[in-house]
Amino acid sequence: MDVCKSSLIPPVGSLELATICRVLNDQGLLKLGQSREDKSKRVTLRVDEADITFALQGIRFFRNCLQ
Known part of the structure; x- marks a missing residue:
């Protein structure tokens, strides 16, 4: 969550997360x-x-996230 917040990536909803997981x-x-x-x-x-x-x-x- 911290990485997403610092990169200004908005959270996804449960429906979108389920779709991402299915893909x-x-x-x-x-x-x-x-x-x-x-x-x-x-x-x-x-x-x-x-x-x-x-x-x-x-x-x-x-790469920056993995450091």
């Missing part, structure tokens, strides 16, 4: 558990954390 699930980056309600679904990472860190280092915004 990342479709792309194979996240796994969404089964539940009737979106906010009750378990979210797990499908790729290695080190791979994500490596990929995001090439983008200045994320």
Whole structure:
């Protein structure tokens, strides 16, 4: 939250967050558990954390967040 506030990135609503998670699930980056309600679904990472860190280092915004 602090990174987003300092970068002036507005928060997303629960509906938008659910959509973002579904897209990342479709792309194979996240796994969404089964539940009737979106906010009750378990979210797990499908790729290695080190791979994500490596990929995001090439983008200045994320590189600054990772430091």
